[in-house]
Amino acid sequence: QVQLVESGGGLVQAGGSxxxxxxxxxxxxSLNDMGWYRQAPGKQRELVARIRSGGSTNYADSVKGRxxxxxxxxxxxxxxxxxxxxxxxxxxxxxxxxxFTSIVDYRDYWxxxxxxxxxx
Numbered sequence: 001q002v003q004l005v006e007s008g009g010g011l012v013q014a015g016g017s018x019x020x021x022x023x024x025x026x027x028x029x030s031l032n033d034m035g036w037y038r039q040a041p042g043k044q045r046e047l048v049a050r051i052r053s054g055g056s057t058n059y060a061d062s063v064k065g066r067x068x069x070x071x072x073x074x075x076x077x078x079x080x081x082x083x084x085x086x087x088x089x090x091x092x093x094x095x096x097x098x099x100f101t102s103i104v105d106y107r108d109y110w111x112x113x114x115x116x117x118x119x120x
Contacts, residue, residue, distance in 0.1 A: 002027045002109035004095045009114030012085055016118070020080040022095030022111055033098040033106075034071055034078040038091035038116075045094065049080060063089070085118045092116075 008020040020036065035050035049059045049069035057069055068081040078095065095111035 002032070002097045002099070004097055004109060004111035006093065006095045006111045006114040009093060009116045011117045011119065013119050014086055016085050017081070017083045018085065018116060020082065020093055020095075020114060020116075022078045024076045024078070024095075024097055027097070027099065029076040029097075030073040031099065033100070034069075035096040035098065036069060036078075036080045037094045037096055038089075039094070039113075040088075040091040043091075048093070051078065082116070085116075087118045087120050090116060090118050 002024055003026045004022055004024050006020060006022045008018060010018060012018055031053050033050060033052045036048040037045050038048050039045040047060060048063055049067055051057045051069045051071050059067060066084045071078045092113040093116050094113045097109040098106050100106045
């Protein structure tokens with residue numbers, strides 16, 4: 001029972017920056033792993049970055065060093081700071097919330113997505 005709302009997408013030139021935000025409601029935010037995924041036209045949805053309930057993070061190789069994921073549990077919000085943007089970063093970005101129900105089982109919740117377009 002989690003609802004996610006993304007914001008912060010837009011059109012930027014290569015080399016620019018954007019910060020995406022995702023506000024979660026309906027569950028205990030601090031207990032959930034949070035992530036950002038993206039899907040470009042004709043491509044599969046891929047993991048961009050993830051931050052776990054304990055604070056550890058991981059990133060796709062293509063964004064490592066340029067993007068930073070963070071969370072503010074007091075605001076039930078996860079952020080994705082995107083710097084040095086490239087045209088290949090163009091995609092719809094989706095917020096993900098993952099609640100583990102056992103050691104190996106979990107439920108995923110998704111936002112509606114926000115468009116990021118990077119021009120050359």
